[in-house]
Amino acid sequence: MSDAAAPRMRAAVLSGPGQLRLEEVARPEPGPGQVRLRLEGCGVCASNLTPWAGPEWMQFPTQPGDLGHEGWGVVDAVGEGVEGLAPGDRVAALSFRSYAEYDLAEADAVVRLPDSLAGQPFPGEPLGCAMNIFRRSGIEAGQTVAIVGIGFLGAILCRLATDAGARVIAVSRRPFSLEVARQFGAAETIPMEDHNGIIACVKELTEGRFCDVVIEAVGKQWPLDLAAELCKERGRLIVAGYHQDGPRQVNMWLWNWRGLDVINAHERDPKVYLAGIRDAVEAVASGRLDPSPLYTHRFPLDRLGEALDATRDRPDGFLKALVTVR
Template sequence: MRAAVVEGPGRLKVEQVSVPEPGAGQIRVRLEGCGVCASNLTPWEGPEWMQFPTEPGALGHEGWGVVDAIGEGVADFTLGDRVAALSFKSYGEYDISEASAAVKLPDALAGQPFPGEPLGCAMNIFRRSDVRAGQTVAIVGIGFLGAILTRLATDAGARVIAISRRPYSLDVARQFGAAATIPMDDHWAIIEEVKRLTDGGLCDRVIEAVGKQWPLDLAGELVREGGKLIVAGYHQDGPRQVNMQMWNWKGIDVINAHERDPDVAMQGIREAVDAVASGRLDPSPLYTHSYPLERLDDALNATRDRPDGFLKALVTV
């Protein structure tokens, strides 16, 4: 089979490697595609802790495809089932998944891409955010995750203020239900605009979905007293400083909404399957770019550089 190997910082090749065999409790998935996650970017840059070359297919964890081999003791899947899998070598033609880490995709999703991990992540972050009807919710950073959270919060009856760097992202936020949008360019001007939009009361919930220091600082400023700050961005480039005096004074709850319990992660993916299959959530406009496996490097670079019109890359196999 073909599988991508990262040879060094910013360098990739596609190798021919042996097709893996599922063990007890596992299934093999013939992959149709895999989403490209922004968490791949730090390893792609080659930090000191990164080891090269990667294992074939490594870094890919948003795969979906068809079950084509079943290990001993697996009773919940049959050959030909279409699934989304939470596995970790999905930048290739096949990957092995624990049967407990795969979710069947219903006929309503036939032919549709389904990167289960980020969709499930969005559902779990939304649940942790405790958004309720009538609240004002600021979402700082409108990428794939921020756009989905905008739709979920709007559908829950909240008023969403979307804050993002790119005009394109703000257009997407409006399409996904944002009541107001603010360019993310001037720290104090953003705060004043949010105060204006909320009659000085600020926001019941603020979801930071960027993973950088400034958006986290900004998010803390936008939460009202007694509100909740939800950290949804993936902060992987070093320590952060926070204005603890302000956080203390406001008495806010700060929620790190990244789930590490596999059972909770799978719950989110199942909820995402139900939401998309029922038509309550349509992520298809967010899949803006598609690349063959041999161009995974281009997909990673586009995820880093975010050219105009880019939101989410998929690698197809």
């Protein structure tokens, strides 16, 4: 079948900095070991914002559907050699062109969603990321944990750490996000306004000991500096923020003096990503974790540009944008 005669789909194409259009393109066909997803939606990741801004290294136009990597939907076709998955299975997937009506995924990069999650959005990649960061953090009952930056990720980590028996101190810029932190279990909240004031507050709350674990979940220089200051001697600093806008400087004197363990919580092994998504499926399906209040903004595919702008500008009440396809 010629490309012109192939079934079509709509897909988003970034045509320039801050510019986006929908195109009708050929619907992809799964190759050996692949499945095709009829997408229901895709989460919008903050990592999309640098390409959206159009840095010098970015090449336009993008491939149809590019940058979307938080998709979920229904398997509607399987390639040769695929076992254990069939058309009709509802899944979350690690795929990379999910700002579209259909996407392809390797069969071993797909996690089936149980019937109990029917009708619920499930952006698997960020949910799995949160589970993996929590695992890497090594949080235990009785510890004091500071989380610097309460967005989608920070809120989930508040819930996971609290449920593990830790006392959580949430630090964030927006009053709305601090209220969300309280709803997700934070025992204390501190506005992210004054550097020295935050340090003094945490020192008082911990009777001078500071925190066993501090998770930096912003991805900027100042929150990283602040997070190190909130760690106790022999504490653990978890870098969960995505630092994509340039090099960072660190206070190595402080890190050395306090003997900090510093953990980059970003995974790169697809098998570990999948394990995190499976953990997230179990947590949500069992009721241990309810991320639904965090999906604050929804946009149809043809308004993806607005979703990206909202992710960048973070209007009041914003935590996570979803692009819905159906």
